[in-house]
Amino acid sequence: MMNENPFPLHKFNVVELGAIFKHLSLDDIVQLSFTSHDIRRALGEVSLSISAVEISYSPRKSTIKLKSEKGDLLWTDRYPDTPMTFVGEIKVGRISLRFMKSGDGIHARLTDITQGVFTALTYFTDIFNFKNAAISELALDLSVILDSRIVCSQYTAFTNIERLAVHETIRDEDAERAFALNFSWIMKNLKPKEIYIGVEIMEPVLTMRRGRFDIHDMPRRYEQIFDLDHICVKYSEWITEKDFLNLNVKTAILMNSYLSETSLNKFIKNWMESDSDRLNWMEVKLPDGSNQQGEKILEGLVVEDDTYRLENTSCSCPFRRFETVESVPFEFPATSKKVTRGSDSTIATISIVGGTFFFHVRNDGPVTPPVPPPPPEQPGRLAQFGQGAVERIMRRDPDEDGREPDEDEFQVDEDEEEVDILNFLQIQEDERNDRMAFFQRHQAIRRLHRRRNQQNRRRNQQN
Incomplete structure (x- = not known):
């Protein structure tokens, strides 16, 4: 009403x-x-x-x-x-x-x-x-933005642009050219703290070879990003060793890189000799064919087995993100190493996984606590019960009345609860991962088998 x-x-x-x-x-x-x-x-x-x-x-x-x-x-x-x-x-x-x-x-x-x-x-x-209000992310896809400067100029009144992300679903050379020409203006006027560049833009350069000038295409350089807080570059072939060693960032993710293992070794040694506390996370995708074990990366360094996993299961850096604003956790492998800087005892974790170099100094986000360890195994007894348990069940020992037991269920003498044998023979995946549950099931079968042996002995004595 x-x-x-x-x-x-x-x-x-x-x-x-x-x-x-x-x-x-x-x-x-x-x-x-x-x-x-x-x-x-x-x-x-x-x-x-x-x-x-x-x-x-x-x-x-x-x-x-x-x-x-x-x-x-x-x-x-x-x-x-x-x-x-x-x-x-x-x-x-x-x-x-x-x-x-x-x-x-x-x-x-x-x-x-x-x-x-x-x-x-x-x-x-x-x-x-x-x-x-801050713009937490301004994401531009050059497939639909022909003039990135016009779009960016609409947001200069905002006092804080936290992240600028540039994508390209379908290549548009005119939009690429406009973005490249206006990149300096965009950085100067938006002043983002974080940037993701997901486009590869080639530009003509002039070089001299054998006394003659040559014009050829090279990847566009974005030197204005070297002092930002957080950078992620999908196509980072243009970043040289000199650029890399002079990065002044908190987080850097460099994909499709041409940096060598020797360059990464120099980077670690430079960090060890410095007193900078700015860097939190460095990630570099090595070129194909690099040594997956990273001997050259660790050459000349005093390294130890890393203990970070004892306190945290993953890196809690909130700025380890790529195309989207969603952060991607990093699970540290058991093979991670650590180095300790002599000047201030700062520890850095070094991991090399799938051709990617990871360098983790500190967390700037919520810490992920470690998963509680599984209950202690009893290796001797577990091995004893594991071998032949199924065979004993499948023998279908007769019960006290001389009849074969029903395959669907048994009765456990300790608590008088039925044990589903088919369920035992088809143990669920989560039970397989729970070693104690697996152990307890074997215990129940052993108790049942022991009870039946006692019953058989008594029957023989009576006869």
């Missing part, structure tokens, strides 16, 4: 509206903002704070994700295959967006991704407070 005494929201004061909006989700507030100009103005006065924004320009699905204390809001430029309701329409110049709402968030269909995403974000800034 409809309320007969409705009270318009715009007649509440800011404090009262703030109390009301605490009970609404972000997408409910967006839907409410389309009801009237007075309501939208009231929302702007309340200024519900947004703490972080993730923005992605992608040919698959462009998204805006708002984060606040109340929860998250997801906006996409694709309609989901779920029921939707019409929310409202935005018109800015030639851009028109029809907002639809589903259980997954707010949606609109775009004809111009470059302007459409920014138009949607501009509307959100009218009804929410972005004063202290």
